[in-house]
Amino acid sequence: MPNIMENQPAASNAFFRIACYFEGSLAVLALALGWLADLDPFASLAFSEAALGIGLFATGPLLVLFFAMQQLSYPPIQKIRELLLETLGARLAYRHWTDLLILAAIAGFAEEALFRGFLQPWLENGWGASVGLWVSNVLFALVHAVTPLYAVLAMLMGLYMGVMLDYGGERNLLVPMVIHAVYDFVAFVVILRDYRNRAR
Template sequence: MGGDHSRSDSEGEATGLGLGRMLGFELGLGVLALLLAWAFGVSFAGQFGGGWAGTLLFGMLGTVPMLALLVGLECSNAAWVEALRGFVRRHLIPLFQGVGPSGVFLLALSAGVCEELLFRGVIQTGLAGPFGPWPALLLASLLFGLAHAMTRAYFVLTTVMGLYLGLLQIWTGSLLVPMLVHFLYDWVALAWLLRGRRVAP
């Protein structure tokens, strides 16, 4: 009994430590975004427009294609998808094991806000001035993919996701839309992952 309690306590501490590190990493990206914006004179003025009703509508509709990709990959038996699925099972699931619903929500929210603030709000917006919107979109998406390049397949998929999120920012003129889409996608994907199912990135 005592051994079970101590094992349970140590597992809880490990889970809390892992969750804290992941949240700290995402928040660190947010701080980096603010520092880069200050250093290079990137303004957030006008990046959060569009109104809440429009943001919610575009955000929910914009999540559908990414969730469709998730389901498509989940149903695929292609060799590269199976390899990616094995990588997720071996290396990613252990990182999130034991994280509860509130932890999943916080991780998805912090990733959606902080990663979009950095890659779309600062990098893509900042590069659009000297290079134009389309080269900026491509460069920011490649950097987004490189930041997630745990495997070549994961790099390609996250680069495509970065292109899509960047296009949403261009089309809607609001950083809030890709933030919401990123958050909703991560929330669903993480919840699915932690239910023990096979899952895409």
Template sequence: MHNDAPTNQNIAPVGIVFELSLGLAGALLAKWFGLPLQDWLTPASDSILRGVLATLPMLAGLALAMQSSWAPLANMRERVRALVTELFAESTWPQLAGLAIAAGVGEEILFRGALQPIISEWSVPLVGLAVSSFFFGAVHAATPTYFVVATVVGFYFGWLTQQYDDLVAPILAHSLYDFVALVWLQRRVA
């Protein structure tokens, strides 16, 4: 008997591989262009603290977005809930943590560790920051509102990178935020 009813999938392992492949692409670009990626990835207590603290405004924004009745945020919230339900409803917390870490590492190495400095070298730092943030928003564009929000978050991560010459804080903030958001959304769906 054939059942056409949709089934929940657990694609967290596939997502982990994909996100890490973004980091590999970023690392290869950084090497190709002679960027000091390893220097930017050296953890220090101040970069770790900065990463944890940088997560707080984003979590406050998530809490506000989850409660907002403004139509663009409500539409974004429903689209993201549907995606989390479809893709991660069966994922365990360790799988979600792995996915969040892979996204933080992979995306930050690609967007802030490679694209932002490469574009900055070709133009000026503000253009590198803006263009890499735009690309970051574009790959997260589940809705037009999500594109705008992700672009702003990308700008925030890029500013952290540029201001402190460090990728540890943006990676940590990105990973922590993604983990909390995924778990929160998964629990709300359940």
């Protein structure tokens, strides 16, 4: 019978593939919904150095909050940390940092295509900017609701990215995509580091 330890890298490989496929499928869903609604989810996506720079700079406040929360002993936050270590940490333990970068990039691209590329503008077209921003991010929170506090934090992060979508008065989907991807990458690295340190 194979040793359990021998199966862990294979399980990690399987999780990584499934996670990439699942996240990527959200971009396909955005395209399908956009086709049905006659709305191009990538209409506001424009590659520019300015948008890239804004996205990188705008990730800073979120990362400051992320690292600040790492130091808090508030039980609901500790619960989130433990949950992420037990789930993501264990499943990413055998991944290289480049794998984390790939997964974060796919998640940032696909989730933003769905929530900020399709859902927010679609709701805006029917009910106005405020409804589009809030409702799209309530839904964003619900799909991230691993704990009640995590859902609230996801909604706040989503609202931030929804506002940054129109930073400077010119809508560009690249900005929230960069914010989302960079934040996820840093979070993955920290979770993986903490899990490996604990496993020593």
